[in-house]
Amino acid sequence: MQVKTFTGTTSQDVLAKVKAEMGPEAVILSNRTYRKNGVVFHEITAGIEQHTSAAAGTASGMTDSWGEWHKEWMQIKEQLFALMKPAIQMERLTPRQRIALEYLQREGVSDAVAVDLYRRLLARPGVSVLECLYSMVPVKAWGTTNWDERVHLFTGPFGSGKTTTALRFALALRKSEPEARIVFINADCLRGNGRLILRHWAELSNFAYIEAPDKAAMEHALSASTNARAVFIDTPGFSQNQNLVQWREEMNLADTNIAVHLTLSHYCDPLQTQVFLRRYKCEGRASVVWTKLDEAVSFGALVNVACSSGLPISALSFGAELKESLVPATEPLIWRLIFKRQLPGQAAAGPASS
Numbered sequence: 001m002q003v004k005t006f007t008g009t010t011s012q013d014v015l016a017k018v019k020a021e022m023g024p025e026a027v028i029l030s031n032r033t034y035r036k037n038g039v040v041f042h043e044i045t046a047g048i049e050q051h052t053s054a055a056a057g058t059a060s061g062m063t064d065s066w067g068e069w070h071k072e073w074m075q076i077k078e079q080l081f082a083l084m085k086p087a088i089q090m091e092r093l094t095p096r097q098r099i100a101l102e103y104l105q106r107e108g109v110s111d112a113v114a115v116d117l118y119r120r121l122l123a124r125p126g127v128s129v130l131e132c133l134y135s136m137v138p139v140k141a142w143g144t145t146n147w148d149e150r151v152h153l154f155t156g157p158f159g160s161g162k163t164t165t166a167l168r169f170a171l172a173l174r175k176s177e178p179e180a181r182i183v184f185i186n187a188d189c190l191r192g193n194g195r196l197i198l199r200h201w202a203e204l205s206n207f208a209y210i211e212a213p214d215k216a217a218m219e220h221a222l223s224a225s226t227n228a229r230a231v232f233i234d235t236p237g238f239s240q241n242q243n244l245v246q247w248r249e250e251m252n253l254a255d256t257n258i259a260v261h262l263t264l265s266h267y268c269d270p271l272q273t274q275v276f277l278r279r280y281k282c283e284g285r286a287s288v289v290w291t292k293l294d295e296a297v298s299f300g301a302l303v304n305v306a307c308s309s310g311l312p313i314s315a316l317s318f319g320a321e322l323k324e325s326l327v328p329a330t331e332p333l334i335w336r337l338i339f340k341r342q343l344p345g346q347a348a349a350g351p352a353s354s
Helices: 011-022 059-087 095-106 111-123 129-136 162-176 192-204 215-224 244-250 270-279 300-309 331-340
Strands: 002-008 027-036 039-048 151-155 182-186 208-211 230-234 258-264 286-290 313-317 326-328
Touching (some): 002 011, 011 039, 095 129, 129 300, 151 162, 162 182, 162 230, 162 258, 162 313, 162 326, 182 192, 208 215, 258 313, 270 300, 313 331
Parallel strands (some): 151 230, 182 230, 258 286, 286 313
Antiparallel strands (some): 002 039
16 A cells, blocks of 8 residues: 655645555545644545555455545545544534525435535625536436436436336326337346336336347347337346446447436435445436435435436436326425425425525
8 A cells, every 4th residue: 555644734635645656545644733933734545455466456445445434534534524624614604504404404415515505605795506506516407308218227326216217207108208119128137026017017118128138139139119209128137246337348338329317215324425435437418316205204315416426317206106206307396305305296386585
């Protein structure tokens, strides 16, 4: 491991030096604050693994090591943000801004996002919190206007609702275009329950249904879907040593003309969510669909994921029914959900205010 100590007058400056010289994979080994000649200094010791072919080890060993290092880094980063919190001078904000920021923190918005929002508010005195949040949380509503790709791939962790989300997208398209030919390609053929649900609803809704567990079957399914108005691909969930990028390459689905929709729910803690964002990293045109919103107790994760991934929110899903349980995402719907805890079906007309 390469180890180096960095010193500066603020913790932010020191962290910037660590990232610039050692990269985002650097691990904080220790940190301390001391005073010299009346000046306060911050000192951080960081390390980074030097991977070589002779000492690479097994893939599983590397994965376990990375998991432990990442967990430790997340814990240290939380401690650093805790040290930075006293530097956030709430009195510099307007009463409305202060109330909104405090509420977001109670809703589970991360310290990193709170600090970023605080800086944006200070940079534009008097600006509304929502105006800043609009630029931090991108939205691209599901629909043919924003998503004109013919092939849509649905991915996400086991139990996140990707199969039902794909069906909801298809039913919404069928409602707007009754004569459209829609094809479902099921690449998640090992899970019996999801497989039966998808086949059943495809038959009821007059969708073509094709199973494609491997590359050859996928190529055949896509060839048979050439004349379809839309193709929806249901992917399998991935274990610790798998990821979406590898799977797409194996299935010859690295085409940039495919739109990818990542389904997430609120059941995971922040560390697990970050793991999922890496495992299901989406290239090209992509979005996040939030599912099972009716079961959530807070909604700060919407903001955290948007800020860390940069992916726009395309749809909001709630309830157990397949019909009338998914709506295209809009800024007013998202901020009513976060600030007023109003599900899309409950929200009254008119913009959220903050």
